[in-house]
Amino acid sequence: MLTTEMSSHFNDLEKMSVRALLEGMNSEDMTVPLAVAKAIPQIELLVTAIVEKMKKGGRLFYIGAGTSGRLGVLDASECPPTFGVPHEMVVGIIAGGDTAIRRAVEFAEDDTQQAAQDLDKYSINDKDVVIGIAASGTTPYVIGGVKAMRERGIITGCVTCNEGSPLAAAAQYPVEAAVGAEFLTGSTRLKSGTAQKLILNMISTSVMIQLGRVKGNKMVDMQLSNHKLVDRATRMVMSELNVDEATASQLIAEKGSVRAAIESRK
Structure with missing residues (x-):
């Protein structure tokens, strides 16, 4: 059986x-x-x-x-x-x-x-x-x-x-x-x-x-499809780049993803 x-x-x-x-x-x-x-x-x-x-x-x-x-x-x-x-x-x-x-x-x-x-x-x-x-x-x-x-x-x-x-x-x-x-x-x-x-x-x-879709332990390529995920992305960028919330939000809005926002400053 x-x-x-x-x-x-x-x-x-x-x-x-x-x-x-x-x-x-x-x-x-x-x-x-x-x-x-x-x-x-x-x-x-x-x-x-x-x-x-x-x-x-x-x-x-x-x-x-x-x-x-x-x-x-x-x-x-x-x-x-x-x-x-x-x-x-x-x-x-x-x-x-x-x-x-x-x-x-x-x-x-x-x-x-x-x-x-x-x-x-x-x-x-x-x-x-x-x-x-x-x-x-x-x-x-x-x-x-x-x-x-x-x-x-x-x-x-x-x-x-x-x-x-x-x-x-x-x-x-x-x-x-x-x-x-x-x-x-x-x-x-x-x-x-x-x-x-x-x-x-x-x-x-x-x-x-x-395949390189994660950086550190973060979902840097996640789709920013709701406010919760945008907030999470903002915190990631703040932590990674040591910038304030306003700067992180602006970078995400301009670049469209956590990965692109981070790479734009490095």
């Missing part, structure tokens, strides 16, 4: 108090970072491969279904505002299309051919990297896409929460974070989803740092 389908360590959930439910879920969640830590050597290999391709102009694609697909779309959508990269540089694709982000599309994950067709819409090529995301490691949509891309000589990775899965076997760079049984049996949006989110955070953030 898949570990993601194993019976919960807790029973009679409907008889538990709210406090007991929350404490039970929290105790299970505490095991997730430990599982992710064990996967760091695998994550390192995948990140290194991604950086090499992206330095040559490649892109990163996530493919997934259900919760896994939504997590890929989320991570991809946060890269442009956080790191100032083009929207087409990191792309999240979910089985069933964008409709499936908000509402499940029945049987979309069972099509072994559709992921390759979805990727082809982006003129996928051997400069790119494709990461399949599936908690179970058995999702046909994801496995089919990863196999098709690997056959074409495209670098492939995966993020799964079962060891020895068909998806891991199909991917060139598998990442396996075996978090064990879910608090609610089989509900992989819980621990498995948390593990996947942590791993995707690690992948995209470390890749962008390696």
